Amino acid sequence: MNYEFNWMIVLTGEYRDWIIQGFIITLKISGISILLSLLIGTFITTLRMTRIRIFEWITISYIEFFRNTPLLIQLFFWYFGSYYIFPEKINQWLYSYDYEFAVGVVSLTIYTSAFIAEEIRAGIMSIPKEQMEASRATGLSFIQAMSYVVLPQAFRIVIPTLISQFLNLTKNSSLAMTIGVMELTYMTRQIESYSFRGFEAFTVATLLYISLSLIISLTINIYNKKFLRMIKY
Secondary structure (H helix, E strand, O other), X not given: OOOOOOOHHHHOHHHHHHHHHHHHHHHHHHHHHHHHHHHHHHHHHHHHHOOOHHHHHHHHHHHHHHHOOOHHHHHHHHHHHHHHHOOHHHHHHHHHHOHHHHHHHHHHHHXXXXXXXXXXXXXXXXXXXXXXXXXXXXXXXXXXXXHHHHHHHHHHHHHHHHXXXXXXXXXXXXXXXXXXXXXXXXXXXXXHHHHOOHHHHHHHHHHHHHHHHHHHHHHHHHXXXXXXXXHHO
């Protein structure tokens, strides 16, 4: 093998700027999707726990459908079919903003929220039902009991699994390149196509993904420990 490694070609100049630009897009699409998926997953779980049959049927259908459909299929579904599903005003906003980016966020959010909903439900089911009954007996509504008593405990229990879901979402964001989102993987492919330095480019991308995953995991674990310390005192 006479291949000579040239790391500087991807760490300087235009190619470095491409990597930075792609990494920023990855941060944006992952951050927005993490926040929205957590909110929607919590909402779905709360609806399901109301035990109202119609809500329970809708939420179970939502969870099972999106959990058992490949993310790549969902990306293509929203990318090619959202125009026929969303109202005209929403489509106009998507096209005027950044259609590919918005579709990527929608796909990642819906896909991950289905998994998060199940994780949170598992956390709720591990809490003694007497706590909900006692909360209702004190005059709290169902929403208040869930918000102030049940969900905070459930989140503490499912922190490790939530970290896994957030890490999966961050890694899954690379699939957004298939619909034209210029995130890190997309830019790395571009560098490989222009410079034929695929090993160097993908090595840098791999290190950035690893660093991002470790930062997410470390941040949530630090918050978790501080929260636990606050409860003890």
